Amino acid sequence: MKIKLKWLIIFLFPATIVFGFIYAISVTMLITTSFTDLVAFSKPKFVGLENYIYIFTGDKQLLKALSNTVIWMILQATIHIFIGVLAALILSRNKFYSKFVKTVYMLPNIVSSAAIGMLFVMLLNPSYGFVNKALEVIGFQNLPNWFSDSGTAFFAVTVTWLPFAAVVTILVMAEMTSIDSSILEATTIDGATEFQKNIYIILPLMKNIIGTTTVLGVTSMLQKLDILMMTTKGGPGDDTLNLPIHLYNTAFVANRFARANSIGVIMIILGLFAVFLINKLYKIGENQ
Amino acid sequence: MFNSSKQAFVAIEIILLNKIGGVIMKLKSVVVFALSVAMAASVIGCASKIAVPQASSLGTNKDLPASVTLNITTFRVGTHNAAVAETRYFKEFQEYYNGVDRQKIILNVEEMPSDSEYYNQLKTRASSNTLPDVFEGNGGVLELAVQNKIAVDMRKYVDADPQYKAELGEGAIADGSKWDDGGLYNISYGLQAIGYFYNKEMYEKAGITVPKTWDEWMSNLEKLKTSGVCKAPISLMTGENGWTTNLVLASIVGTSGEAGNKFMTTKYVKTFTAPEFVNALEKVQTMLQKYALPDAVGSDYATAANHFLNKETAIFPNGPWMTPDFSNPEKAAAGFANKVGIALYPEDGSISQFERGYSIAKSTSEKEDAAFNFIRFKTNAYGQKIHLEDAGVLPLTSKIEMSAELKEKNPLLVEFVGLLGNIKYKYQTIDVVSYPTSMNAMTTLYPKLADGSLSAQAMAKQLDLEAKKDAGYVIK
Numbered sequence: 001m002k003i004k005l006k007w008l009i010i011f012l013f014p015a016t017i018v019f020g021f022i023y024a025i026s027v028t029m030l031i032t033t034s035f036t037d038l039v040a041f042s043k044p045k046f047v048g049l050e051n052y053i054y055i056f057t058g059d060k061q062l063l064k065a066l067s068n069t070v071i072w073m074i075l076q077a078t079i080h081i082f083i084g085v086l087a088a089l090i091l092s093r094n095k096f097y098s099k100f101v102k103t104v105y106m107l108p109n110i111v112s113s114a115a116i117g118m119l120f121v122m123l124l125n126p127s128y129g130f131v132n133k134a135l136e137v138i139g140f141q142n143l144p145n146w147f148s149d150s151g152t153a154f155f156a157v158t159v160t161w162l163p164f165a166a167v168v169t170i171l172v173m174a175e176m177t178s179i180d181s182s183i184l185e186a187t188t189i190d191g192a193t194e195f196q197k198n199i200y201i202i203l204p205l206m207k208n209i210i211g212t213t214t215v216l217g218v219t220s221m222l223q224k225l226d227i228l229m230m231t232t233k234g235g236p237g238d239d240t241l242n243l244p245i246h247l248y249n250t251a252f253v254a255n256r257f258a259r260a261n262s263i264g265v266i267m268i269i270l271g272l273f274a275v276f277l278i279n280k281l282y283k284i285g286e287n288q
Numbered sequence: 289m290f291n292s293s294k295q296a297f298v299a300i301e302i303i304l305l306n307k308i309g310g311v312i313m314k315l316k317s318v319v320v321f322a323l324s325v326a327m328a329a330s331v332i333g334c335a336s337k338i339a340v341p342q343a344s345s346l347g348t349n350k351d352l353p354a355s356v357t358l359n360i361t362t363f364r365v366g367t368h369n370a371a372v373a374e375t376r377y378f379k380e381f382q383e384y385y386n387g388v389d390r391q392k393i394i395l396n397v398e399e400m401p402s403d404s405e406y407y408n409q410l411k412t413r414a415s416s417n418t419l420p421d422v423f424e425g426n427g428g429v430l431e432l433a434v435q436n437k438i439a440v441d442m443r444k445y446v447d448a449d450p451q452y453k454a455e456l457g458e459g460a461i462a463d464g465s466k467w468d469d470g471g472l473y474n475i476s477y478g479l480q481a482i483g484y485f486y487n488k489e490m491y492e493k494a495g496i497t498v499p500k501t502w503d504e505w506m507s508n509l510e511k512l513k514t515s516g517v518c519k520a521p522i523s524l525m526t527g528e529n530g531w532t533t534n535l536v537l538a539s540i541v542g543t544s545g546e547a548g549n550k551f552m553t554t555k556y557v558k559t560f561t562a563p564e565f566v567n568a569l570e571k572v573q574t575m576l577q578k579y580a581l582p583d584a585v586g587s588d589y590a591t592a593a594n595h596f597l598n599k600e601t602a603i604f605p606n607g608p609w610m611t612p613d614f615s616n617p618e619k620a621a622a623g624f625a626n627k628v629g630i631a632l633y634p635e636d637g638s639i640s641q642f643e644r645g646y647s648i649a650k651s652t653s654e655k656e657d658a659a660f661n662f663i664r665f666k667t668n669a670y671g672q673k674i675h676l677e678d679a680g681v682l683p684l685t686s687k688i689e690m691s692a693e694l695k696e697k698n699p700l701l702v703e704f705v706g707l708l709g710n711i712k713y714k715y716q717t718i719d720v721v722s723y724p725t726s727m728n729a730m731t732t733l734y735p736k737l738a739d740g741s742l743s744a745q746a747m748a749k750q751l752d753l754e755a756k757k758d759a760g761y762v763i764k
Contacts, residue, residue: 039759040411041432125591126582127519148526148586148735232586233527235732237742252408253728255432255759257415 027268034262040255051262062263064238065246066270068154069221072242073274075162076217084168085210089198091169092176108164117230120160121147147231150239157240160227168213175209176202211282218274222267243267355392356658361420363406365399369609373678381665385658393658414438419649421659425474426644428724431760433647434473440648441471445660455669457685463642466555476645477667478681480717481708482535483638484605485700488629490517491602498631502540505634506571509579512602522603524572524580525592526734529727532592533572533584533734534718535605535639540568542715543637552715556723556755556762560748569737569744576738585738597624607639609680611700630704632711640714642684723758726751 034051036044055062087105091098108116123129124146132143146156179202187197203210225244228234234241234249243263251260278284364374378395385393398420400406407427413419414433425433433439446453446461453461456475464474491497494515499505512521524533541564542552548564551557560566576584581595596604597613597620604610614625632638646666648659665671672683677694680701695702719727733750736742742750755761 038415039432040429041414041436041438125587127595128583145582145585145735149739150736150741153735233731236735236739237732249725249728250757252411254725254757255411255428256757 030261030264030268033258034265036258038258038261040257044258047258051259055259055262055266061238061241061246065234065241065243066266068240069242069270072158072221072224073218075158076221077214077278080162080165080217081168081210081214083163084165084213085172085203085206087165087169088172088176089202092173102166102169105169106166109166113161113226114230116160117227120156120227121231124156148236150236153232153236153239157228157232160231161224165217168217171209171213172206175206179205207282208284211278211284214282215275215278215284218278219271222271243270352387353391353654355387355394356654357394357396358422358655358658358662359396359398359420360422360662361398361400361406361409363400363403366401369612370675370679370681373674376674376678377666377671381662384665385661391658391661393661395662421649421651421655422646422662423649424644425647427719428758428760430474430644430647433649434467434471435760438650439473440650440656440659441469441473442475442648442660442663443472445657445664446472446475449664452664452668455672455685455687456667457687460642460645460684464645474645474647475663475667476642476684478643478672478675479640479684480607480643481638481640481682481704481711482605482607482717483630483632483704483707484535484603485596485610486604486629486631487518487596487599487602487627489627490599491629493517494602498629499634502543502571502634506574509575509603513579518602519595519600520581520584521579521601522575523592523596523601523605524576524584525587525589526576526584526731526738527586527588527591528731529719530730530734531589532605533576534730536575536633537568537572538639538715538718539605539633539637540571541565542639543633543635543713544568549713549715552721554721557721560722560726560751560755561745562748566744566748569747573737573740573744576734577740585735599624607680608682608701608704611680611698614700625700628700630700630707632707636710636712638708638711638714639717640708640711641716641720643681722751723755723761725754725758729754 033044035046035048037047037050038044091102111119124131126132126143126145131146135143144152146152183201184197187201192200221242223244224242225248228240228242228245229248232240234245243266247260247263247267250256250263360378362374364370368374378397382393382395385391400409403426406424407429410419410423410425410429411432414436419433419438423429423433425431425439430439443465446456460476461472463476465472467473486498490512494508494512494517496508496511499508509521512518522536524536525531526533538552541548543549544564544567547562548568551562551564557565581601583591593604593606593610593613595601599621608630611625611630613619614628646663648656648663650656651659667684669683669688672681672688675681676683676688676690680698682705690702690705718730722730729751733742733747737744737747
């Protein structure tokens, strides 16, 4: 079917304009002001690489925020995706429990992140939270303040998003419906077990969607602000500090907009690198 | 047919767009009309305008200046304890400046969900020159506005109105003039005097009285703990802005002699490693570890307050505006108000500072004049009375008296006002003496102080490092 270029341009034009105004201009301003000394209430003045030199040499918290963010990106790319894919493989068998489990598993992804954060604050409250009370009943003593103890804060915060991979599950399950049934029938006839079918047939065919969900999951770690603001705010100390929180503090607490924008540029570069790496690893879009 | 799901999706998208295009061409006139209506509606509905009361007499006074619209932003909405007072201000202001007896001033009010969101918006809008005409400059906002000559010096307005000047009082005017150029850039709306509340019944059962010294304070905490009258002696919190913990910290420092009092009355202290501050941090560390509930570390104000209101703790540091909560059936059991006492801190100390108040953003002279009229309405004797009656905020001078009705409704407030004459040490809150970056860091450093992984001295040094990150940091 030949599509007229004229209509293609006309109908893509509004989206392009919106993208331009909302993203392109914003990113351009972000990058250009990162080379200035812009603070709240002032006019910007060009200072070259001063902000970048400071954040890499004088800002100890940036290195901690960067390392925490990268660790979370790796965990998201591995454990989170693994849980989502595993759930998809199990739920695709369409057993009697599949619909119920799918619905329940989806619930945390429907609720807003800020609400999830508040919920976990209450669940993990050391005085009246359900988790500590339940652990006490089964005999545990001296339970920690999960979000405030140095030994448990990182783990507690990670648990608020890592297991909830319903979006991965849904997307992989949707892709699985496009597998030609004759392939699976052939493997059954050849005597392959369920495990062998999953490993040698289904998972390789799901490579693209798994890669796509990995990109979505990893880049979501560059936006993780809401849950952290509701729970630890990057503490205790800087144990759970990530790049978005550090950017927020630099902009709205320290009032250093240009320095915050330079952190933003680093986040963009990190995100682009992650997308490039994942595309290379999974060979997304290449013929199978 | 398609090599990948992506190609299929793009093809479907293009087909749909073609079909939509055809339909749009046929419905062009309908679409254009609908879009116009939608655009008009969005322009009209951008911000809420307070309904202007109709003038009682015929027509408007043509000798008055032309009407002005003021952009106001407020966070005193919803469940904020001053929301009722704020609504009343807006309504009565517009009735007063109604275009009949006085110039018509229309308030274009935008509501913010919280004070932190309010201050973040101010900083963003300053960059695009869209500050509200009247703003509150806490959290370093006013410092930056004055530095960049965006705030208006209101001295000429105040000097031109001797009665209003007397209603403000010398103290509030001096407080608003603490700028390098001596300009009057902020006018306060109330005095912030803060002691602490305690459960009289628990005190009696534990056999203790209001302490006179900090040693007695610590001893009382131990007695409350061992007596078992409460789950924990004191409601501390380190989340949000660490409000109750920082009140105690400020009080320990502010009452520790001349040096400590000077520390807590200095804007942007030179260093937090002063011995008075480090010693106070050590006492707070002990309180967090031994005399507060486990969730004190990391908890917010609501959690800390609920522990006191539910009789789980015996002491709650906070200001007199909280007193209505004790007789609010939604917050406390019946009769709880009768069990609550209020006191100054040991060594007769109390937070005593003027609220930062309101400032005017540079604009046209007509808007600046109207903005001052708004500030004057909020902060004159009548405005202070509304704040006292509806929000429990103490007035700027002793000239404003409590009504008999308020005295009967709020005996704790009366009791606290009676204590003010006994104050020996007056000092300010931690956020006044700290840069916002240091203040923010306290929230994340308190947990490490509480679990012992950070010493008081190390925390003080870290606060010094955080201060240097602030855009307004000045080497002293």
